[in-house]
Amino acid sequence: MKLTPEQVDHIATLSRLSLTDEERTRFAEQLSSILEYVDLLSKVDTADVEPMQHSIALMNVFGADEPAPVDEATRLALLSLFPEREGDLLKVKAVFS
Amino acid sequence: MDLSRATLTEVVAGFGKQQFSSREVVDACLAVAEKNEKGTHAYVQLFADEARRAADEADTRRRFSLSKSPLDGVPVAVKDNMLLIGSRTTAGSNIIKNYESPYDATVVKRLREAGAIFLGKTNLDEFAMGSSTETSCHGPTRNPWDLRKIPGGSSGGSAVAVAEGSATIALGSDTGGSIRQPAAMCGVVGLKPTYGRVSRYGLMAMASSLDQIGPVARCVEDTALLLHAIEGRDPMDSTSVELLEGWSLPTAWPESLKGLRVGMPKEYFVSGMDPDVESSVRAAVKVLEGLGAEIKEVSLPNAGHALAVYYVLMPSEVSANLARFDGIRYGVRKMGDSLEGTYRKSRGEGFGREVRRRIMLGTYALSSGYYDAYYLKALKVRRLIAQDFSNAFQDVDCIVTPTSPMVAWDVGEKTDDPLSMYLADIYTVSVNVAGLPAISVPCGLSNGLPVGLQLIGKHFDEKTILTAAKAYETAAGHRATMRPPSA
Numbered sequence: 001m002k003l004t005p006e007q008v009d010h011i012a013t014l015s016r017l018s019l020t021d022e023e024r025t026r027f028a029e030q031l032s033s034i035l036e037y038v039d040l041l042s043k044v045d046t047a048d049v050e051p052m053q054h055s056i057a058l059m060n061v062f063g064a065d066e067p068a069p070v071d072e073a074t075r076l077a078l079l080s081l082f083p084e085r086e087g088d089l090l091k092v093k094a095v096f097s
Numbered sequence: 098m099d100l101s102r103a104t105l106t107e108v109v110a111g112f113g114k115q116q117f118s119s120r121e122v123v124d125a126c127l128a129v130a131e132k133n134e135k136g137t138h139a140y141v142q143l144f145a146d147e148a149r150r151a152a153d154e155a156d157t158r159r160r161f162s163l164s165k166s167p168l169d170g171v172p173v174a175v176k177d178n179m180l181l182i183g184s185r186t187t188a189g190s191n192i193i194k195n196y197e198s199p200y201d202a203t204v205v206k207r208l209r210e211a212g213a214i215f216l217g218k219t220n221l222d223e224f225a226m227g228s229s230t231e232t233s234c235h236g237p238t239r240n241p242w243d244l245r246k247i248p249g250g251s252s253g254g255s256a257v258a259v260a261e262g263s264a265t266i267a268l269g270s271d272t273g274g275s276i277r278q279p280a281a282m283c284g285v286v287g288l289k290p291t292y293g294r295v296s297r298y299g300l301m302a303m304a305s306s307l308d309q310i311g312p313v314a315r316c317v318e319d320t321a322l323l324l325h326a327i328e329g330r331d332p333m334d335s336t337s338v339e340l341l342e343g344w345s346l347p348t349a350w351p352e353s354l355k356g357l358r359v360g361m362p363k364e365y366f367v368s369g370m371d372p373d374v375e376s377s378v379r380a381a382v383k384v385l386e387g388l389g390a391e392i393k394e395v396s397l398p399n400a401g402h403a404l405a406v407y408y409v410l411m412p413s414e415v416s417a418n419l420a421r422f423d424g425i426r427y428g429v430r431k432m433g434d435s436l437e438g439t440y441r442k443s444r445g446e447g448f449g450r451e452v453r454r455r456i457m458l459g460t461y462a463l464s465s466g467y468y469d470a471y472y473l474k475a476l477k478v479r480r481l482i483a484q485d486f487s488n489a490f491q492d493v494d495c496i497v498t499p500t501s502p503m504v505a506w507d508v509g510e511k512t513d514d515p516l517s518m519y520l521a522d523i524y525t526v527s528v529n530v531a532g533l534p535a536i537s538v539p540c541g542l543s544n545g546l547p548v549g550l551q552l553i554g555k556h557f558d559e560k561t562i563l564t565a566a567k568a569y570e571t572a573a574g575h576r577a578t579m580r581p582p583s584a
Contacts, residue, residue: 008457011457011461012441014460014464015457015460016420016440016441016444017444017456018442018445018446019445023450023453027457030516031454031457031461034458034515034516037404037405037408038405038475039405040401040402040405041402041409041471041475041478042470042474044402044474044477046478049477049481050477050480051473051480052476052477052479052480052483053306054292055292055483055530055532055556056293056336063332063335074199077197077199078199081197081426081427081428082426082427083425083426083429084430092425092436093432093436095436
């Protein structure tokens with residue numbers, strides 16, 4: 001399956017990535033060759049086979065429903081990672097315009 | 098004794114007999130790390146002063162018989178995708194180049210509590226995506242056996258540190274072979290534990306259903322010691338499991354492998370393998386046989402599908418996991434003219450090419466209209482692959498394969514051809530797909546470059562592969578020759 005540059009643009013939009021023109025052409029080629037390779041799966045008979053998300057049979061692992069406060073040093077370390085802040089608040093661009 | 102070359106087992110014994118101090122071992126490792134900074138470039142950060150101070154403290158504790166554990170004072174290197182307080186954790190990516198670790202990964206916390214000394218953070222492919230340690234924002238790492246060659250990847254820095262003597266032991270992470278393949282290419286031992294054996298808390302997630310942290314070391318016994326220090330259930334990782342008694346690691350190391358049934362998958366020993374790799378691996382199988390193991394042919398009929406399954410599932414999980422890097426809460430923020438513009442610019446400029454390729458591949462495989470054909474299909478074939486292993490393990494106790502079909506290639510050789518790079522993972526990815534444990538142990542040299550032997554075990558049966566690998570290592574006697582010429 002050969003991806004067109006338009007499809008690559010669409011995938012880049014879904015992925016929230018910006019691409020240069022040169023990358024658009026190159027990625028179309030490289031992604032196509034990978035998709036062509038993985039297409040061999042379409043020939044495998046998987047009728048009656050259940051999908052397997054996880055290799056270890058674990059289900060519904062519950063934690064205690066209790067608040068676990070973070071210590072002050074960790075809180076400050078996390079705040080200091082904000083790219084932009086006002087006091088203890090994270091500054092972002094408007095979500096709704 | 099050259100302390101930069103000592104095994105963990107020797108270091109622990111030497112501390113016990115007061116033959117040398119932690120400070121001496123740390124100094125020996127740091128000297129190698131500093132000498133090779135521009136050569137192999139195993140480390141992206143070194144904590145020389147802190148490590149020396151911590152070593153002195155460990156030595157003081159030992160003098161007063163207050164050591165925290167046998168690992169107290171042992172120098173360890175940590176792959177730069179695991180959080181370690183007091184260090185940046187960059188995952189080799191520009192998007193989080195200045196990210197200061199806000200807490201310790203569970204494996205780091207456990208080693209810290211055991212008194213281990215952190216020498217530094219080791220280089221990797223960006224977000225652990227690669228087989229060559231060339232895509233890091235810090236520049237490539239090179240193989241100490243030949244600086245023109247790649248060290249394997251993605252835990253290339255950790256494997257090089259152990260191979261060259263700039264750390265006694267190291268932590269790596271393995272999603273499709275990222276511990277075993279660089280260990281093989283650098284002539285050291287690397288183990289990927291069973292999925293769920295080691296906590297992933299504080300490891301930057303690549304593909305959550307495949308990732309495991311594991312040890313890199315100079316000998317088999319060392320990997321067992323390090324694994325023992327980091328394994329076990331952690332409430333912070335809901336996929337880590339309580340270890341049963343029967344799953345414990347070996348404490349004795351029998352020389353004979355009498356009674357052990359070793360499977361050779363017929364699908365793996367056909368074509369595509371470098372002839373030197375094949376002959377080294379076949380010679381290793383003869384050694385196992387000489388030790389009393391029974392060699393049996395087994396069949397993994399879906400082996401040929403494993404790489405395709407991996408290259409659908411892994412990018413799909415990558416695309417979800419890396420959605421968090423959006424320039425909002427941490428990392429590099431590049432302002433666009435809208436919120437979406439900020440996302441696209443931050444991610445487009447912050448992520449390197451291979452990371453973006455995989456995000457896009459995964460996004461495509463999960464997108465409306467393609468989900469069933471790619472993602473769901475791969476999940477079904479995943480079950481077939483896991484069933485193949487279960488069937489084979491009815492007849493054998495472990496499975497032997499090469500770790501990599503080839504030895505280390507030239508730096509730059511495959512960077513523009515992702516598919517040919519992916520093909521290097523052909524023997525390692527199915528282990529992650531099925532969640533099994535596997536170890537790579539050196540089994541010879543081809544044109545002066547190390548070859549690795551892979552032993553795959555049943556779920557949580559690390560004991561069998563460690564026992565077999567150790568008996569092989571002793572009988573084959575490669576350790577004496579596994580020293581890079583430049584080290």
